Structure formats: C-alpha cells, structure tokens
Amino acid sequence: MSGGLLVAGTTSDAGKSVLTAGLCRWLRRRGVKVAPFKAQNMSNNSVVVVGPDGRGGEIGRAQAMQAAAAGVAPDLRFNPVLLKPGSDRSSQVVLLGEAVDTVTAGNYRSMKPRLAETAYAALAELRTEFDAVICEGAGSPAEINLRDGDFVNMGLARHANFPAIVVGDIDRGGVFAAFLGTVALLSAEDQALIAGFVINKFRGSREILRPGLDMITASAGRPVLGVLPYEEGVGVDGEDSLSYAADRTLMTTGPRGTEWLRVAVVRLPRLSNATDAEALGAEPGVRVRFTTDPAELIDADLVVLPGSKATVSDLAWLRDTGLAGAVEAHAAAGKPLLGICGGFQMLAESIHDEVESGRGHVRGLGLLPVEITFERAKTLARSHGEALGAPVAGYEIHHGVVTKSHSPPLLRYADGRPEGAAERNVFGTHWHGAFESDEFRRRFLTAAARQAGRTGFTVAPGTSFTAVRETALDLLGDLVEEHVDTAALLRLIEDGPVRGLPFLPPGAPARA
Structure with missing residues (x-):
C-alpha cells in the first residue's frame, strides 16, 4: 500500500480528529505503517516533541494522539504549521516545532506560500517513509473565502492527489444540508476529489436514518461511507475551543469511596493545554467541570487555573468577571488551588511581561510567594523528576520563568532543581502532562x-492514564471497523480519487 486520504469536515469539531485517529488505529491493526498529518493547525493545545537533533518543538496534541493511535512516535512533521492564537487578531506561528513569527489576518496572506512549502515538503518526506498518510483538514473545505492559497483542505488534496471524505456531526443537526452544501460550494476540480461522507455521533437506529442516507447519496452523487454511533470515552485531545466549552463535564466511573472529588x-x-484536566478526570470518582461561574469555584473541592496563551490578558479577565475573587475565596477557605503554566503565573505576587502582552509589571493574584518574568526565548522541553515521593514526567511550553521564590517547590527535576511552588493549599507548576504520571496524580x-x-x-490504585487512552483509541479503531465501509476506504487510499463523480453546480436542485 502507498497512498493517503484527506479527512475533511463540515465544520470545526465535526469529528475530523477522532476519525483520523480511528483510521490510524484501524490501519495499524492491518499491519499498515501509517502516519497522521495536519498541514496547519490553529490550537493552543500543543505538546513538546523532541526532534532527531535533540531539539524540542511543538505540535498539536491531537496529532500526538493520532501518532499514538498509529503506534509511531510523534514527529514534528505530523503538524508542520501550528498557529497559536494569542488574541482575536494575532497568532504565534510555530514552524516545524519552532516559534518563528506572529501573524495577523493582514500579514498571514503574505506568509502563506512559505507555510505551504514547508507543509508540502513535510508531507512528501512522510510519503517516502510510510505506507499511508491520513491527513486531517481544518475547519471546513467550504470556507470559500479562504480557498485561495489553501494548503490544509482541498489545496492539500489537489497537491497530493488524495481523495477526501467529509465528516459531519449529526448531533448538531443539519448534517445532510451541510454535506450537500459543502460539495456544492467547491469548484469542479475540488469536487472531483470528494469521495464520500461519514456521519459522526449518531444516536438511534440506523434504519431510521436510511431515507436520509439514500437521499444524500442521490443528491450529492457520493455515498455515505459510514455512520459512527455516539459513544462516551472516544475523544482525543481537543484542538478547538469548542472541545472545552464552559459547562463541559469530564468523568470516568463513579467514586471508589463514598464521595466524589469535584474539580472546577x-x-x-485563551485556554491552552486543557488536556491537563483530562488526566485528573481519568481517575475514578473525580468529576472535572469547565466553568466560568464564580459560585462553582467557591463550591468546588479543587479549583484549577489551567494554561493560557495570554497570561496577563486572561488575568485581567479573571478580575473583570469576578472569578479572581472566587479563586481567592476558595483558597482562603483552605481548599486546594492548583495553577498550571499560565495559571501558575497568575498566582504569583508579580508578573513582568515585555514579551507576550508588553504590559511590563503586572500585579498577580498574590497567592504564591513567587515572581515571574517573561523571556523572549520560549522554554520547550520534556521534563522528568519527582514530586510527593513519586516519579513524574511532563513537558514545558512557556515564556514566563520564576525569577524569585520564597516557596517550597511542588516538583523537582531529575537533577534536583526545584520547580513550581507548594504553599499550604495553593500549588503551581509549569509542567503540562504531570498528572498523567499515575502515582503522582493519585497522591496529589x-x-x-x-x-x-x-x-x-x-x-x-490500579488506574493507568496510558491504559485509559489506549482503551479510547482501541474503541475508535473498533468503531471504524464496525461502522465504516473499510473496503471502500482501502480502495481510496490505494487507488486514489474516484473517477467520474458528478459535478454539483452551486444552488443546483437535489436530484431525487
């Protein structure tokens, strides 16, 4: 086998990342050497990957999870372009793992050719090393205002001559209209590469869905290749803000003891690396809830201030919304408070930031006796050490560093250097992923x-975060095997685009 496939979507958060991971796990089971690929990702949910030269770099966490599904080590080439939004108008550009620039909507267009060249070169290398490359698109290919210079969706498919399938989330409603509209808005050349559809998150009997499946096949001239049922516990690390909306609740099974531990x-x-909370939620009896309600913070057992791509801006938002007061009240009540990366920085007495926000000296929440200074060089590292008498591993992605501390550390590096802070019931660390270390998580x-x-x-005692993730990835592979026309997918990957698919003029009436 030698080929590839593009998984496009009707919208953001339609299920592209999940389906890509499922396809990678399914192909791996068949003995196919497969790699995931996302030419450009816009996400603050990233992970550090160490390249062959020993240098640390960032890729989207979704691509790292897809690599786990494929049974291969994460690679900077799996996500060659990563945009990390710092505000509504600007994003940091990470190219092959390294932050190289900041772009706005105005200057992004001029940078596109360079980004596309890097992405295409990475894909070309992967195609020489793997039997199949499963590419994930971004947003929707029908964002026609962005089609010029596109190298993530149909631009990528055209460049590589890859067939594309379109996944839609039926849970949101309107999936058939979204399928038909997606195809109709594309040019004839792009439509020629759309080979079929996959419905995600279906609840109920497939027979009830049959008239819609038949009609969309007739109307769009392309088959529905699969209907994935709604299943709890099949998510991979999210990349869109939609994945971590306020009021989302994470939990595995009920408490082992007599009480839940409620985590807010x-x-x-500008939430970043929210997947740190998913590690807490993997523990039975831990109920994790994302919230913007001050009352929920005061009522919770443990409050977490997660990472942020805009520490100073999000700290101001905490104060403006009254959430800062709720955080302070929670800590004053003697209940535990945890800050991770940007959240840790917010807990400091002071922050000096001439890099990310340009605000200079900023007063922190003052709940930890530390001072933070932002440096221009970003710390990118895989880290190992000890905490609470247990081994711990994580990764670091931050500009802010501790320049003064009067607190005992929460963690220590393997060489004994202190990291983070632990002051009575308030804790902080720059390490992401630390709570994936099972014994440390349990003790904390x-x-x-x-x-x-x-x-x-x-x-x-037996909970393994790695095993929980592997179970989820296996379930994704099972869903693909059981509910998708895998024979058709193999033909697409091996043989390329289907010839002779009909062209749908925009606005054409559906064909019965």
Whole structure:
C-alpha cells in the first residue's frame, strides 16, 4: 500500500480528529505503517516533541494522539504549521516545532506560500517513509473565502492527489444540508476529489436514518461511507475551543469511596493545554467541570487555573468577571488551588511581561510567594523528576520563568532543581502532562481531598492514564471497523480519487 486520504469536515469539531485517529488505529491493526498529518493547525493545545537533533518543538496534541493511535512516535512533521492564537487578531506561528513569527489576518496572506512549502515538503518526506498518510483538514473545505492559497483542505488534496471524505456531526443537526452544501460550494476540480461522507455521533437506529442516507447519496452523487454511533470515552485531545466549552463535564466511573472529588477548571478565554484536566478526570470518582461561574469555584473541592496563551490578558479577565475573587475565596477557605503554566503565573505576587502582552509589571493574584518574568526565548522541553515521593514526567511550553521564590517547590527535576511552588493549599507548576504520571496524580488528589474535607474520597490504585487512552483509541479503531465501509476506504487510499463523480453546480436542485 502507498497512498493517503484527506479527512475533511463540515465544520470545526465535526469529528475530523477522532476519525483520523480511528483510521490510524484501524490501519495499524492491518499491519499498515501509517502516519497522521495536519498541514496547519490553529490550537493552543500543543505538546513538546523532541526532534532527531535533540531539539524540542511543538505540535498539536491531537496529532500526538493520532501518532499514538498509529503506534509511531510523534514527529514534528505530523503538524508542520501550528498557529497559536494569542488574541482575536494575532497568532504565534510555530514552524516545524519552532516559534518563528506572529501573524495577523493582514500579514498571514503574505506568509502563506512559505507555510505551504514547508507543509508540502513535510508531507512528501512522510510519503517516502510510510505506507499511508491520513491527513486531517481544518475547519471546513467550504470556507470559500479562504480557498485561495489553501494548503490544509482541498489545496492539500489537489497537491497530493488524495481523495477526501467529509465528516459531519449529526448531533448538531443539519448534517445532510451541510454535506450537500459543502460539495456544492467547491469548484469542479475540488469536487472531483470528494469521495464520500461519514456521519459522526449518531444516536438511534440506523434504519431510521436510511431515507436520509439514500437521499444524500442521490443528491450529492457520493455515498455515505459510514455512520459512527455516539459513544462516551472516544475523544482525543481537543484542538478547538469548542472541545472545552464552559459547562463541559469530564468523568470516568463513579467514586471508589463514598464521595466524589469535584474539580472546577476555569475556562479561560485563551485556554491552552486543557488536556491537563483530562488526566485528573481519568481517575475514578473525580468529576472535572469547565466553568466560568464564580459560585462553582467557591463550591468546588479543587479549583484549577489551567494554561493560557495570554497570561496577563486572561488575568485581567479573571478580575473583570469576578472569578479572581472566587479563586481567592476558595483558597482562603483552605481548599486546594492548583495553577498550571499560565495559571501558575497568575498566582504569583508579580508578573513582568515585555514579551507576550508588553504590559511590563503586572500585579498577580498574590497567592504564591513567587515572581515571574517573561523571556523572549520560549522554554520547550520534556521534563522528568519527582514530586510527593513519586516519579513524574511532563513537558514545558512557556515564556514566563520564576525569577524569585520564597516557596517550597511542588516538583523537582531529575537533577534536583526545584520547580513550581507548594504553599499550604495553593500549588503551581509549569509542567503540562504531570498528572498523567499515575502515582503522582493519585497522591496529589488524595492530599487535595483531605484538604477539601472529602474524607470519603479514595483513589483507585490500579488506574493507568496510558491504559485509559489506549482503551479510547482501541474503541475508535473498533468503531471504524464496525461502522465504516473499510473496503471502500482501502480502495481510496490505494487507488486514489474516484473517477467520474458528478459535478454539483452551486444552488443546483437535489436530484431525487
């Protein structure tokens, strides 16, 4: 086998990342050497990958999870262009793992040719090393105002001569109109590459859906290749803000003891690496909820201030919304408070930032006796050490560094250097992914439950975060095998685009 496929979507958060991961796991089971690829990702949910030269770089966490599904080590080439939004108008550009520039809508267009060249070169290399490359699109290919210079959706498919399938989330409603509209808005050349559709998150009997499947096949001239049922626990690390909306709740199974541990995660405007909370939610009996409600913070057992791509801006938002007061009230009540990366920086007495916000000296929440200074060089590292008597590993992505501390550390690097802070019931660390270390997570949650007065909460000693993730990826592979026309997919990957598909003029009436 030697080929590839583009997984496009009717919208953001339609299920592209999930389907791509499922396809990678399914192909791996068949003995296919497969790689995931996303030419350009816009996300603050990233992970550090160490390249062959030993240098650390960033890619989207979704691509790292897809690599796990494929059974290969994450590679900077899997996500050659990463845009990290710092505001509504600007994003940091990460090229093959390295931050190289900041772009706005105005100067992004002039940068596109360079970004496209890098993406196409990365894909060409992967195609020489892997039997198949499963590409994930971005947003929707029908964003016709963005088609000129596109190298993520149909521009990529045209360049590589890859067939494309379009996935739509039926849970949102209007999926058939979205399928037909997506195809109709494309040019004839782009339409020629759209080979079929996959419906995501269907609830109920497929027979009830049959008239719609038949009609969209007739109307669009392309088959529905699969209907994936709605299943809990099949998500991969999200990349869109939609994945971590306020009021989203994460939990696995009920408590092992007699009480839940309720964790409230502040849903910051520039939230980054929210997957840290998913590691907490993997523990039985831990209920994790993203929220912007001050009352939920005061009522929670543990409050988490997560990472942020705009620490100073999000700190101002905390104060403007009254959430800062709720965070302070929670800590004053003696209940545990945890800050991770940007959230840790907000807990400091002071922040000096001439890099990210340009605001200079800013007063922090003052809940940890540390001072933070932003440096122009970004720290990118995979880190190992010890915390609470347990081994811990994580990764670092930050400009801010601790320049003064009067607090005991929360963690220590393998060489003994201190990291983070632990002051009575307030904790902070720059390490993302630390709570994926099972024994450390259990010890931290046990201590947090005790501080919160949840004496009936008990951890489950056998919980493995890696096993939880592997189970989810296996389930995705199962769903693809059971609910998608895999024979048709193999033909597409091996043989390329289907010839002779009909062209749908925009606005054409549906064919019965």
